[in-house]
Amino acid sequence: MESTKIREYRRGKVLLERLIVFARYPEAGKTKTRLIPALGPDGAAGIQRLMAEHALNQFRKLKKHRPVLIDVQYDGGSRGLMETWLGREFSYTPQGEGDLGRRMFEAFSRAFRSGARRAVLVGTDCPGITEKRLQDAFESLDHADVVLGPTRDGGYYLIGLHRPVRDLFVAMPWGTDRVLSRTRKAAEGIGLRVCLLKQMADVDRPEDLSVWEEIHRSGAAPPPSPVLSVVIPTLDEGENIAETIKSAQTASMVEVIIVDGGSRDETVVVGRSHGAKILTVSGGRARQMNTGAAAARGELLLFLHGDTRLPRGYDRAIHHALNRPRTVAGAFRLRIMGDRIGIRFIERTANWRSRFFGMPYGDQAIFVGAGLFRSLGGFPELPIMEDFELMRRLRRLGRVAICPTSVLTSDRRWQALGVWQTTLTNYAIPIGYLLGVSPSRLARWYRRQRRLW
Numbered sequence: 001m002e003s004t005k006i007r008e009y010r011r012g013k014v015l016l017e018r019l020i021v022f023a024r025y026p027e028a029g030k031t032k033t034r035l036i037p038a039l040g041p042d043g044a045a046g047i048q049r050l051m052a053e054h055a056l057n058q059f060r061k062l063k064k065h066r067p068v069l070i071d072v073q074y075d076g077g078s079r080g081l082m083e084t085w086l087g088r089e090f091s092y093t094p095q096g097e098g099d100l101g102r103r104m105f106e107a108f109s110r111a112f113r114s115g116a117r118r119a120v121l122v123g124t125d126c127p128g129i130t131e132k133r134l135q136d137a138f139e140s141l142d143h144a145d146v147v148l149g150p151t152r153d154g155g156y157y158l159i160g161l162h163r164p165v166r167d168l169f170v171a172m173p174w175g176t177d178r179v180l181s182r183t184r185k186a187a188e189g190i191g192l193r194v195c196l197l198k199q200m201a202d203v204d205r206p207e208d209l210s211v212w213e214e215i216h217r218s219g220a221a222p223p224p225s226p227v228l229s230v231v232i233p234t235l236d237e238g239e240n241i242a243e244t245i246k247s248a249q250t251a252s253m254v255e256v257i258i259v260d261g262g263s264r265d266e267t268v269v270v271g272r273s274h275g276a277k278i279l280t281v282s283g284g285r286a287r288q289m290n291t292g293a294a295a296a297r298g299e300l301l302l303f304l305h306g307d308t309r310l311p312r313g314y315d316r317a318i319h320h321a322l323n324r325p326r327t328v329a330g331a332f333r334l335r336i337m338g339d340r341i342g343i344r345f346i347e348r349t350a351n352w353r354s355r356f357f358g359m360p361y362g363d364q365a366i367f368v369g370a371g372l373f374r375s376l377g378g379f380p381e382l383p384i385m386e387d388f389e390l391m392r393r394l395r396r397l398g399r400v401a402i403c404p405t406s407v408l409t410s411d412r413r414w415q416a417l418g419v420w421q422t423t424l425t426n427y428a429i430p431i432g433y434l435l436g437v438s439p440s441r442l443a444r445w446y447r448r449q450r451r452l453w
Helices: 004-013 033-065 081-087 099-113 132-138 180-191 206-218 243-249 267-273 283-297 314-324 342-358 369-375 386-395 411-417 419-434 439-452
Strands: 015-024 066-074 091-094 116-124 146-150 156-161 194-195 226-236 254-260 277-280 301-302 327-336 365-371 399-409
Touching: 004 327, 015 033, 015 099, 033 066, 033 081, 033 132, 033 206, 033 226, 066 081, 066 099, 081 283, 099 116, 116 132, 132 156, 146 180, 146 226, 156 180, 180 194, 180 206, 194 419, 226 243, 226 267, 243 254, 243 267, 243 301, 254 267, 254 301, 267 277, 277 283, 283 301, 283 369, 283 386, 301 314, 301 369, 314 327, 314 399, 327 342, 327 386, 342 399, 386 399, 411 439, 419 439
Parallel strands: 015 066, 015 116, 066 091, 146 194, 226 254, 226 301, 254 277, 327 399
Antiparallel strands: 116 156, 146 156, 301 365, 327 365
């Protein structure tokens, strides 16, 4: 519960204290690059994600007891991605251009221009930081002009000021063991009083990982983020969704995200009752899957149709496939329910096509690293053929693997339209797309065929 003092501040229009948080969106290959040799791109991004989530939990505690505005200034990603990841309770501002010093100076300048009387800037790389340490930083500004939180490697994890001071950020040897000493010298050279907080360790290099592991073992860190996020776009899948979710939940460290397109049946109710995260969005399957991917916390993404079930051990199959040289994405073999004449033939031709051309479709459960998916811009928001186009883009980058195990998908399309009519449509649409027919026209033709049949 907020204190009386905080409520009084909030009734005013300006909070006089700012906590500026420098954070990077955890994109594989661009985050914690010095940890990549030890953890790989996805592992390094995963550590960054966990440490940021841990730090923000401490900042939330501060906000409950102190009238402070928290501004997360991010590098990489977007405002929408940051809000989806960390929540909408914070202010979000892009860091902008320039070296670290310039970005820090501009961050302080914006804070003081907006009415702050004191500001503290902190990163998310120092897992030992606590609400108490942040309280100490703000209170130290009662008698000091500059507050610094030293790190063991000669830098600092926190800096607090009453006003922007350019000399503290210009020509600093960022990334070296001389940052703290040079900053103190610059401050004292212009007559500023400096206060040092307790020294702490940050996590930048493989030898620093023990710092995070100690925090994690102590129980102070948040639970691990999922390794795999299963994104399921749905529309009236109430009859199938329970079994689909159950098949996804046979893996460990997995989250299931249902992105519903406006179902009129029990899809959402059933999905929520089985532990899935529920999102709702209109605008077609591509937008549904992109929305789910934006909300996903996993290092890997798997896109699963609402009427398709995953095999046991599918997570191990995914990791095995992606560990092969030059492999950038993958999918599973296709198996179709039922014993209608022609179904086995359809399965064989679909599996041959996906293996030979490296072009699996969405009902084969496409998987890809989250960082790579986001770097490609996600699924193109087309009315049809969004999975086909994504596969084309991925194939330009490397190999698309087909796992030897099969997903099991409903035969309802083949029941409704007939085996051969459905097969003809499934081949005609990609051919038309490759020949340059617009996706909108193909989508209209597909809907017309369904009505005719």
